[in-house]
Amino acid sequence: MGLCEKNIFEISSCFIEITSVCNANCLYCYNNSSSNSKSYLSLETIHDLINTLYSCNKRISVTISGGEPMLHPDFTNILMLLDKLDIHALINTNASLLHNRDDYIFLENCSFQVTLDSLIEKEQDSIRGSHSFSNIANLRSIIPKKSNTNASLRINLTKKNCDYIDEFIDKAIEWGYDEASFGFLVPYGRAKNFDGIINRHDDPDLWSSIVNRLELQKKQLGSAINLELVNCYPRTDCPFIYPDKLKISPRVASNGDIYPCLLCDDDKFIIGNIHDKPITDILLDESFQALSRVFIARAWEDGYIQECKVCAWKKICFKGCPAVAFETYKSFNNHDGNCDFLKRLYLKKAVRSS
Numbered sequence: 001m002g003l004c005e006k007n008i009f010e011i012s013s014c015f016i017e018i019t020s021v022c023n024a025n026c027l028y029c030y031n032n033s034s035s036n037s038k039s040y041l042s043l044e045t046i047h048d049l050i051n052t053l054y055s056c057n058k059r060i061s062v063t064i065s066g067g068e069p070m071l072h073p074d075f076t077n078i079l080m081l082l083d084k085l086d087i088h089a090l091i092n093t094n095a096s097l098l099h100n101r102d103d104y105i106f107l108e109n110c111s112f113q114v115t116l117d118s119l120i121e122k123e124q125d126s127i128r129g130s131h132s133f134s135n136i137a138n139l140r141s142i143i144p145k146k147s148n149t150n151a152s153l154r155i156n157l158t159k160k161n162c163d164y165i166d167e168f169i170d171k172a173i174e175w176g177y178d179e180a181s182f183g184f185l186v187p188y189g190r191a192k193n194f195d196g197i198i199n200r201h202d203d204p205d206l207w208s209s210i211v212n213r214l215e216l217q218k219k220q221l222g223s224a225i226n227l228e229l230v231n232c233y234p235r236t237d238c239p240f241i242y243p244d245k246l247k248i249s250p251r252v253a254s255n256g257d258i259y260p261c262l263l264c265d266d267d268k269f270i271i272g273n274i275h276d277k278p279i280t281d282i283l284l285d286e287s288f289q290a291l292s293r294v295f296i297a298r299a300w301e302d303g304y305i306q307e308c309k310v311c312a313w314k315k316i317c318f319k320g321c322p323a324v325a326f327e328t329y330k331s332f333n334n335h336d337g338n339c340d341f342l343k344r345l346y347l348k349k350a351v352r353s354s
């Protein structure tokens with residue numbers, strides 16, 4: 001009996017990196033994609049993966065990413081496959097290959113996310129490759145707003161660009177984007193060496209002032225544009241910590257390796273490879289089960305984390321994100337470093353309910 005029939009997991013979404021080949025060589029790529037990479041998931045592998053995911057969840061949401069996904073030789077066939085199953089995909093792209101395509105009929109049923117780092121053309125192009133600024137500015141002239149296409153402008157905030165939140169929003173509106181999605185740059189892959197990363201622990205005041213600014217803008221903007229705040233708050237919950245029903249949003253890398261989620265980036269988190277067996281079987285394997293037991297114990301067991309043992313909130317606290325804890329301390333025997341935030345949050349809730 002498979003995992004869907006047993007009803008013990010729910011795969012709510014899947015992040016699929018169909019290739020690591022990229023024509024942009026962005027300075028801070030989280031998965032080190034580049035024009036020197038050669039890795040592709042074959043159409044057959046993607047076909048099997050998507051059909052397996054769909055058989056588990058007819059409403060699955062899929063992100064197609066890379067590298068630059070439009071460099072995949074079967075990109076159109078992948079779109080056709082998704083379209084046939086009525087899966088509306090989000091395409092993470094640098095928008096360099098949108099012109100001269102013959103698959104607009106399928107592209108018009110997708111959403112797009114592109115990333116803008118700077119409002120200065122020269123600076124944007126130096127970070128994300130030549131013509132990046134103009135490709136992003138012109139996206140709506142290629143995929144018009146009348147189609148079924150949602151366009152999201154992602155802004156990864158750093159010390160260099162965080163003073164220009166209002167101007168980024170104005171640009172997103174001017175260029176016809178439906179969404180401006182702000183998040184802090186995460187130090188993964190080449191971003192480890194990128195200058196200006198804002199770390200919540202080292203720069204708590206800067207971090208809070210940015211989040212407050214974004215919250216205020218969100219309230220004031222109304223329906224002018226959808227403003228998304230990504231990774232702005234520490235995680236208070238993890239979908240892997242419920243033994244009776246796990247919700248999982250796995251990442252499939254272009255070499256077929258499967259990670260439980262996007263932030264589980266270390267090789268230690270690889271739970272199997274899509275070339276060996278279907279993703280649903282991998283989730284039932286001991287490798288994922290063992291990792292899941294660690295996540296569950298870390299969240300629920302008294303004494304797993306020394307500092308939490310004596311904390312007044314230990315019964316209601318899940319000790320933050322295990323992936324961030326591991327990335328920060330190389331161990332699961334720590335909370336994720338956001339304890340001060342969690343304590344303030346629980347105190348506020350307790351006062352409110354008293």
Ligand code: SF4
Pocket residue numbers: 235237238239240260261262263264320321322323324
């Ligand atoms: S490990 Fe962290 S990022 Fe991954 S699902 Fe759990 S809380 Fe979210």
Ligand code: SF4
Pocket residue numbers: 307308309311312313314315317318319320335336338339340342343
């Ligand atoms: S608030 Fe901090 S110390 Fe207390 S249980 Fe949560 S993570 Fe541990």
